[in-house]
Amino acid sequence: MNKIGINLLIIEDSAIIANAYKNILSEITNVVFNVTFAKNCDEAIHKIQRIKTQVVLLDLQLPISTNERYICGEDLAVLIRKESPSTNILILTSITDQSRIQNIINEIHPEGFMIKSDIDGIDLKNAILNTFKGKTYYSKTIEGYTRKTFANKITIDDFDRQILYHLSMGEKTKNLSNYIPLSTRAIEVRKTKLKNLLDTNNNENFNLVKEAKKLGFI
Template structure:
């Protein structure tokens, strides 16, 4: 049976990781009778953009992208990170599947990436083995989402919680966790200081925090996976 041709892009700033990923993608192709992969590699946003532009100009397809979040920004500063690149791919190549592969294990960051990119695959490098990557690729190209255990743990924590924490609440919790002062928060959050304080009191009520300070609130929010 003739194999279906799949086009893949690996975007990671580490050449060794790129070569390892490419080797694993080739092994997936050898182990399956369904797919044959043509794989490009880039180490920065400039190179990735050129491949995206070429794909559009030639009216070809890019089936999936293995995307690191920490990519060197484009020289015009319009694409600052892997997340920006992912958003551009969503806009210009909406049928392209995205597999995020990152060493970031911050709950707040993971949540934001899920919300902004909604990737078909999400892998934390600390979870990653060659077998895990093979499974992710096989699943994603067959239209089945694949998240590694750290990401699944965060999602399960959120499902288990029976109250609603919106994006503003998360931002407040995050700013508290990194030591931001209340008087400075309106710089980063589109609310007045009084509104932020009111939300913080509500969060303490939700989490059943009795402490007048913020330490207990931060600890419980971290435990529940919100930061």
Template sequence: MKHINILMVDDHPIIIEGYQNVLMATKEDDQTLLIDTANNCDTASLMINRAAKETPYDVCFFDISLPASEDGRFASGEDLALLTKKMLPNAKIIILTMFNESFRIHNIIKEINPDGFLIKSDLTSMELADAFQQILKSPPYYSITVNNYVKQTISSEIYVDDINRKILHLLSQGVKTKSLSEYIPLSTSAIEKRKKQLKLLFSVSDGKDETLLQEARDKGYL
């Protein structure tokens, strides 16, 4: 019997229930699935840290849009995936998201390089079942939107690193630029420089933070 320890993180319990039902109904005869679930970054990060000390997860499913952790350290499924890579280096990481923006897809592949990357609007229960089994045996598995994107443009250079995502997240929470250095280990001038780069990256012509945040939202970064 193969015991497969799984963590599923999504802020919609009904979606998690759907994933669980599909996997339980389609698992192979010699597979036993042990599934933990979380609906936010706080619960998920605790579970990942606990698993690193006790029984590691074999597979982790992360939605990208999640309620941020209280301390602001984890603002999305991407942050949880990066934590998992550090704490559970053998776990297979599967990203499931509504975002099908090419910028976002590019960023996730470049930053996380997940074992599975599924866009929810592509997904049928059959595809989820197939993807899960393929990822166990020979990852990666990308759903059609991701595959098409990868084929079309391997060279796109929009890339927002971890610190830039934190800057965007904190600004969107109403934190003023002059206070950002309390949350991010950079000087105010270094943060200002990064904000300028972000405005160039997102083609913000009026120089306003509100426009930057709107562009970042439209492209799925917030």
């Protein structure tokens, strides 16, 4: 079976980590990675502008460029989006500051975003394979941040929270009016609104409760 050739740029200042990424990805069957390395912003700029790559593994903490215009991985990601919009960017970092991470997601929209301590070799391979399928891959810490941000944009009132609570305790919808001063019809309308807000299309209460717990509403 013919193997797919992928040009991969690894931007990482630690040679040990960069080579570990290369070795892990070499285990993916049916794919041959043509790997190029950059260990600082100057090397990265040179290779971003001269080598066509399909995938970039990008660290955020890097030695700055000599002209001090590029001081971190975010600056390089902006350059990649400008020079090669179709390139998949996978960020691997030790940084866990939520506001900084959310800003990067909003500005760069990386195809992958992973905290190094969250992942192992299998996760890295899955992240790469997901990008080939047009999907994104976030590690558990990043997913947690995005859920909190999503939750902050949703407004629910005390009645909604009571509905979610009693459903989580196993109560049936028809019995909720025993606990909440609303008619059964009004409760059903609110349940429908909650399903739309939480993007839960399944009619089962279990899925609504599950999503509400993920977002910290109950």
